[in-house]
Amino acid sequence: MVASGAKLGILAGAGELPLRVIEACRATNRPFFVLGFEGSADPAIAAGVPHAWVRLGAAGEALRILRENGVAELVMVGGVKRPSVLQLRPDWHAAKFFARIGYRALGDDGLLKAVIHELEEVEGFRVVGVESILGSAVAPEGPLGRHAPDEQARQDIAQGFRIIRALGALDIGQAVVVQQGLVLGVEAIEGTDALIERCRALRREGPGGVLVKGAKPGQERRADLPTIGPRTIAAAVAAGLRGVAVDAGSTILIDRAELVAAADRAGIFVAGVPAT
């Protein structure tokens, strides 16, 4: 990827993705500054890098820190557990913004779109997608490892994507588990790992289910792209799933080599499916 010269502000939520972005900046000598969200980002990501911590509701403070550190471009990476308004304790800056956009009425994607619009049009930052920094981490089309879905799995994948699109249009979740035509579970706020874990107990006899994970129709691509990693594969294997299917071109793969090796070892497939 061609890196821009501007200092990158990394708005860091949960998971390993912020660390991968930091590594990519270091590998290309790109200047960066990490703004970690308290309670979401892993404290370990801040070790030895320029950083600050903020509450999710402290928008005024966050913007001040980013400007003081000369940040011009932003990337939002890693999940943030969405709080109720009460938990959020918005500062004056955030409260005005939430009142204007109608916090409660917006789903996750609607909220992220409003935040990005605000950061660009009102606050004057440029917001880029994580795939512009971690280009090789986007899922390609077709099987990623040695195993490929068979006919039953392909039927379950097609059914899964139909459900994902319908759920996505309601701005609910990104993932579903289907086994032999039975919908074992649907993701809402609990996250994909918790979804897979509960499907372990719901599984039926015979060929195992598939995890299908994909973007919402029209989803803002600069935040919250579907993500899978080696941990997803480990959870899928433990739950007796036969494979994982994701949106080709709009799913981020964390530690792709390790992810594929884990799937190959366990005999399950990981496949990118083109959007229809």
Place this chain on the structure above:
Amino acid sequence: MVASGAKLGILAGAGELPLRVIEACRATNRPFFVLGFEGSADPAIAAGVPHAWVRLGAAGEALRILRENGVAELVMVGGVKRPSVLQLRPDWHAAKFFARIGYRALGDDGLLKAVIHELEEVEGFRVVGVESILGSAVAPEGPLGRHAPDEQARQDIAQGFRIIRALGALDIGQAVVVQQGLVLGVEAIEGTDALIERCRALRREGPGGVLVKGAKPGQERRADLPTIGPRTIAAAVAAGLRGVAVDAGSTILIDRAELVAAADRAGIFVAGVPAT
């Protein structure tokens, strides 16, 4: 309710509903015969009543037993954990039927519709809805107890019903939990009690969520109508929910008096919402 004179065959799945139907038959001196599905129906329901047990896949045997016992009219009550084809071990009669309708391609409602059509048009039984036997157990419009939803709860209820209708069109689940506009959980195969239980850990600060449960659009009303009972209320209270909203006119209330008393004691609402 006016009871028909014909002997009623009670096809019994899980939960308390089969017992309520047996009690209603006794109260009206209506002859009946219970056919319990092994692994689903509570063994206690068979005590002291004419009955037989069958595997779910043993369609030929089930039909023979019903005919030998002079059953003309059938009611299907209580949930059945839908197995994979392999677990089902269909007998010859069932295998032919499943091959004809395409078992794997059908959602729950599609499958139940096909079964009812087969029982009536091919096998010559009459299939009635449970509400024709337990008429007073159908949820009316409006609050059932002392408490009513406030403005925030009404918004969450409206959002919940929008999701239920969309999910229902995909023939997935019947229930969803919404808190302050956040979709905490969506029901698939795990059932409503498990949905409520996991939302306990997902709850946010502030006013609690609501359980919304409703029929699928165009749902076959003679099987699998949404059902709530005192156990639903206990689970909702334990999970910090503020209330339960159901489809007026097409939700079965188990032990209505006890259900309402439990909700009143806990200070939560139970409300029937007219279909829009």
